[in-house]
Amino acid sequence: MKKIINEYDNYMVPFYAPANFVVKKAKGSHVWDLNNQKYIDFTAGIAVTNLGHSNKDLITVLKKQSEELWHLSNLYINEPSVTLAKKLCQKSFADKVFFCNSGAEAIEAAVKIARKFCSSKIDKNKNEVISFTTSFHGRTMLGIALAKAKHLIDGFAPLPKGIKNHPYNDIDNLENIFSDKTAAVILELVQWQSGITKADKAFINKIKQLSKKYNAVIIIDEVQSGIGRTGTFFAYEQFNIKPDILCFAKGISNGFPLGGILTTNKISKYMTVGSHGTTFGGGPIACSIGNKVVDITSKKSFLNQVRKKETRFIKILNRINTKHDCFEKITSAGLWIGVELNKKSNISVDDLIRESHQNGLMILKANPSTVRFSPSLIIENKLIDEGLKIFEKTITGLQ
Ligand SMILES: Cc1ncc(COP(=O)(O)O)c(C=O)c1O
Numbered sequence: 001m002k003k004i005i006n007e008y009d010n011y012m013v014p015f016y017a018p019a020n021f022v023v024k025k026a027k028g029s030h031v032w033d034l035n036n037q038k039y040i041d042f043t044a045g046i047a048v049t050n051l052g053h054s055n056k057d058l059i060t061v062l063k064k065q066s067e068e069l070w071h072l073s074n075l076y077i078n079e080p081s082v083t084l085a086k087k088l089c090q091k092s093f094a095d096k097v098f099f100c101n102s103g104a105e106a107i108e109a110a111v112k113i114a115r116k117f118c119s120s121k122i123d124k125n126k127n128e129v130i131s132f133t134t135s136f137h138g139r140t141m142l143g144i145a146l147a148k149a150k151h152l153i154d155g156f157a158p159l160p161k162g163i164k165n166h167p168y169n170d171i172d173n174l175e176n177i178f179s180d181k182t183a184a185v186i187l188e189l190v191q192w193q194s195g196i197t198k199a200d201k202a203f204i205n206k207i208k209q210l211s212k213k214y215n216a217v218i219i220i221d222e223v224q225s226g227i228g229r230t231g232t233f234f235a236y237e238q239f240n241i242k243p244d245i246l247c248f249a250k251g252i253s254n255g256f257p258l259g260g261i262l263t264t265n266k267i268s269k270y271m272t273v274g275s276h277g278t279t280f281g282g283g284p285i286a287c288s289i290g291n292k293v294v295d296i297t298s299k300k301s302f303l304n305q306v307r308k309k310e311t312r313f314i315k316i317l318n319r320i321n322t323k324h325d326c327f328e329k330i331t332s333a334g335l336w337i338g339v340e341l342n343k344k345s346n347i348s349v350d351d352l353i354r355e356s357h358q359n360g361l362m363i364l365k366a367n368p369s370t371v372r373f374s375p376s377l378i379i380e381n382k383l384i385d386e387g388l389k390i391f392e393k394t395i396t397g398l399q
Contacts, residue, residue: 111184129146349367
């Protein structure tokens with residue numbers, strides 16, 4: 001294992017500081033490293049493998065599709081992509097879909113589509129985009145310009161123009177940055193980077209009101225919150241807001257790269273052939289898997305289970321906090337959980353993650369004071385209990 005880790009350091013551009021083990025295989029919510037040490041996975045590939053690792057049904061779909069049609073390009077129609085597009089429209093506000101490969105590309109497409117729509121239908125100078133602090137919209141130049149956080153943009157200037165950034169969940173002075181030049185407002189309804197923070201009612205209402213007044217397109221980034229993660233198929237279903245454009249990726253194909261946007265006929269009719277596109281997006285294998293994922297994760301009974309498991313997590317975490325008084329805040333949206341450590345605990349997030357790994361539990365960072373859990377949506381109750389036992393043991397060890 002040491003040799004591979006050394007070679008990783010020798011050959012990989014140092015954008016990551018990965019855990020100090022090499023993963024050999026994974027099944028359900030378990031992961032094994034090259035030394036056969038077993039881990040309980042509360043990360044699911046950063047909210048991606050929602051149906052668990054090496055899911056049997058998805059393997060069957062992948063094998064069958066790979067033997068029939070592997071790749072084609074978007075110059076020819078493949079049936080799985082059309083079936084998936086129809087399914088996503090039937091399960092949402094949307095009339096039309098564009099497929100790409102990742103979350104960042106979905107954001108790129110959404111902003112391009114919003115600008116194209118506004119410049120074609122309303123005014124060619126209507127191109128400004130409003131975004132919010134502590135957001136995350138991916139690592140492209142556009143994504144980091146939207147989030148505008150120092151740690152994301154340092155060293156990468158010049159950034160794309162026409163973006164105005166405002167404090168999240170703050171309606172004071174929000175109208176001052178809207179104008180007739182506003183083409184779009186982009187937001188996450190649940191921000192992970194600020195520790196699983198939900199958009200509040202007044203904020204949503206203000207965005208709706210101002211977008212209507214200034215004819216701005218509402219883009220909802222559901223790259224991480226979509227596909228059952230928050231206990232509804234899309235998070236917007238819980239927030240009394242209808243997107244004009246919705247971005248999805250992560251869970252849609254359980255780890256096989258696929259992303260996309262949903263939108264309306266009103267907007268899509270202004271898109272023209274050749275004005276946007278992709279080589280890989282909407283490929284038959286990714287979309288076949290996506291079809292199966294959507295069939296499973298959009299079922300009411302499935303989504304009810306997600307909410308039940310959320311309750312289980314929160315109950316146990318509250319119990320841990322009563323015993324150890326170590327959390328400032330526990331927040332959640334379905335199986336997406338933020339645990340903010342309090343100052344008293346004197347535990348650093350990086351230490352907690354490293355020691356959890358050591359003890360056989362995989363968890364994620366949300367920000368310098370908050371850890372994040374995004375387990376598979378089919379994680380067994382027994383593994384929730386076992387994983388949280390490891391988490392508690394790790395905390396005790398660090399206190
Ligand atoms: C809310 C949100 N938007 C966009 C992205 C970017 O997605 P990707 O990493 O697939 O480009 C992410 C990734 O974590 C995300 O969480």
